[in-house]
Amino acid sequence: MRRAQQLGTGIGWRPEIAGAVEAMPGIDWVEAVSENLCPGHLPDSLVRLRERGVTVVPHGVALGLGGAERPDAGRLTALAERARTLGSPLVTEHIAFVRAGGPMTASHRLEAGHLLPVPRTRDALDVLCENVRIAQDSLPVPLAVENIAALITWPGEEVTEGQFLYELADRTGVRLLIDVANLHTNHVNRGEDPAEALGELPLEAIAYVHVAGGFERDGVWHDSHAHPVAQPVLDILTDLASRVAPPGVLLERDENFPAAEELEGEVAAIRAAVEKGRVSGRASVAAPSARPASPVSAAPSRAARDETGADRAARQRLALAQTALLSALVAGTPAPEGFDRVRLxxxxxxxxxxxxxxxxxxAPELPVILGAGYRPAFLEYARRRPMTGGYRRDALDFAERLLRDGRPRDDDARRDLREWWLEREGPVPRTRRSGVRWARATGRVLLRRRAA
Incomplete structure (x- = not known):
């Protein structure tokens, strides 16, 4: 495996903090969510950063490489297009599944809207390896995959996270994006030792490192990306940096964006944590080394099968298991056997x-129209209606359900909601000036609320 490109210190680019990111000193690279980018209409901020020589890495969230189905060709094409447009040295995705159901299980397709953990089993590893190789063949640059945070543990897992990641990298040559915040999350939620996980990783495969904040509530750590980076996360980063010089380290923040000075302070704390690990005297750029075989590689029939890809039976078994779990999470079906019902x-x-x-x-107009009633109404809807398409489809379905139920009760709000829905759901726009008209309608709603 070739040594990863040196990226330096970075931050996740988001439209809400675009100005702060551009002005931040010492930022060598940024990462942008791939699905939020349109190659033909890149945000001006990203264009300016690229013109300054700042590297931009597209970070995918929707491929579902850990799912039972093979990666969608359209999504792979889109990810490849963004890599070419941005001139990126690599692209990244997650070791997760994000949808389940469909033809393989003769059931409705369900969308999680979130990254869910794959079971650490031989079936799941066979399927993941094949999916990763399919993605690698479709991409113009190297792929790196990220370990995710999880609230739940699959029953009957056969290997540790470190062994699972080592075997994945060994069998496919894929690079690893190691999220130290996720290692901390899994330590709190699943009792997994982050130092042990780091000790089992193929350090030479690390492409870069994520650092993010979260919070603990009732003994559960939530990887929110909306809170300051906790000291235990920085300690794991220091441990990693004492073992290997990470090619790049990046701060992720997706919500509750603080002032630019606070973001700069978090980046400085990350640099300090890396430096603390480096000066311990043990850090070096790792070279590939022999390791004892993991329990996964001890199954020769599986290894032999890996040369031709995961068999259909393995995909089928994984599909049934993931569909049962996702249905319990989003459709209220009974919890599959072996899962912690409280955690579910x-x-x-x-x-x-x-x-x-x-x-x-x-759909920011919906909270404006519904006011304080938006969130409870949506949560009530979500309990009855799993998401089967994207979030925009979800917004339209939610509005339609409210209208069918004669809601909201306020006549003006119901009329505004109906107008909003018709503008977007009809076969053709009701007016070419719909954007202007809706802006005026939103203004009327706000004026009514202020007058009240």
């Missing part, structure tokens, strides 16, 4: 809350 409830509520937050972003 926590995860289900988190998924519904995230749906509400994202729909409010992609």
């Amino acid at each position: 409830g926590v995860q289900a509520r988190a998924l519904a809350g995230k749906r509400a937050d994202v729909v409010a972003k992609v």
Whole structure:
């Protein structure tokens, strides 16, 4: 495996902090969510950063490489196009599944709207390896995949996270994006030792490192990307940096954006944590070394099968298991055997809350129309209606359901909601000036609320 490109210190680029990112000193590179970019219409901020020589890496969230189905060709084409447009040295995705159901299980397709963990089993590893190789063949630059945070643990897992990641990198040559915040999350939620996980990783495969904030509630750590980076996360980063010089380290922040000075302070703390690890005297750029075989590689029939790809039976078994789990989380079906029902409830509520937050972003008029009633109304809807399409489809379905139920009760709000829905759901726009008209309608709603 070739040594990864040296990226330096970076920050996740988001439209809300674009100005702060551009003005921030010492930023060598940024990462942007791939699905939020249109190659033909890049944000001006990203264009200016690229013109200054700042590297931009597209970070995908929707491929679902850990799912039972093979990666969607259209999504791979889109990710490849963004890499070419940005001139990126690599692209990244997650070791997760994000949808389940469909033809493989003769059931409705369900969307999680979130990254969910894959079981650490031989079936899941076979499928993941094949999916990663399919993606690698479709991309013009190297692929790196990220370990995710999880609230729940699959029953019957056969290997540790470190062994799972080592075997994945060994069998496919894929690079690893190591999120130290996720290692901390899994330590709190699943009792997994982050130092042990780092000790089992193929350090030479690390492409770069993520650092992010979160919070603990009732003994559960939530990887929010909306809070300051906690000291235990920085300690794990220091441990990693004492073992290997990371090619790049990046701060992620997706919500509750603080002032630019606070962001700069977090980046400085990350630099200090890396330096602390470096001066310990043990850090070096790792070279490939022999390791004892993991329990996964001890199964020769699986290794032999890996040369031709995961068999259909493995995909089928994984599909059934993932569909049962996702259905329990988003459709209220019984919890699959072996899962912690309390943790499933926590995860289900988190998924519904995230749906509400994202729909409010992609359709910001809805919280304006519904006011304080938006969130409880959406959570009630989400309990009855799993997401089967994207978030924009979800927003339209939510509005339609409210209208069918004769809601909201306020006549003016119901009329505004109906107008909003018709503008977007009809076969053709009702007016070419719909954007202007809706802006005026939103202004009327705000004026009514102020007058009240």
